[in-house]
Amino acid sequence: MGANETQIGGDHYKTGGEEHWDRVHRLGLDYFQGQITKYIERWKKKGGLQDLHKARHFLDKYIELESAKCAKKEDQRAVGMAPTRAQVDEAIKAAAISHWGQGAAQY
Numbered sequence: 001m002g003a004n005e006t007q008i009g010g011d012h013y014k015t016g017g018e019e020h021w022d023r024v025h026r027l028g029l030d031y032f033q034g035q036i037t038k039y040i041e042r043w044k045k046k047g048g049l050q051d052l053h054k055a056r057h058f059l060d061k062y063i064e065l066e067s068a069k070c071a072k073k074e075d076q077r078a079v080g081m082a083p084t085r086a087q088v089d090e091a092i093k094a095a096a097i098s099h100w101g102q103g104a105a106q107y
Contacts, residue, residue, distance in 0.1 A: 032061065036058045036059050040055050
């Protein structure tokens with residue numbers, strides 16, 4: 001007998017004829033998405049308002065983690081966009097040569 005044929009507890013995880021864990025797997029949801037949808041789907045049948053608070057708690061943590069990842073990516077992008085000291089020196093040298101001619105390269 002498979003795991004889906006054995007129901008431990010109520011039927012609050014089987015929405016629309018599909019077990020929640022099967023839906024999470026089919027949709028490729030991550031851990032937090034799975035937890036959030038679990039509590040949202042079952043709140044009327046099992047935990048009531050407390051399940052909505054649990055869903056929000058998971059969502060708050062998910063937002064916190066994703067915000068940190070976005071900030072880190074922006075920092076990395078900013079670092080990647082900033083020219084190195086050597087690039088700045090080369091740009092100044094090129095500008096000087098362009099403006100004053102080849103003799104400016106020695107400065």
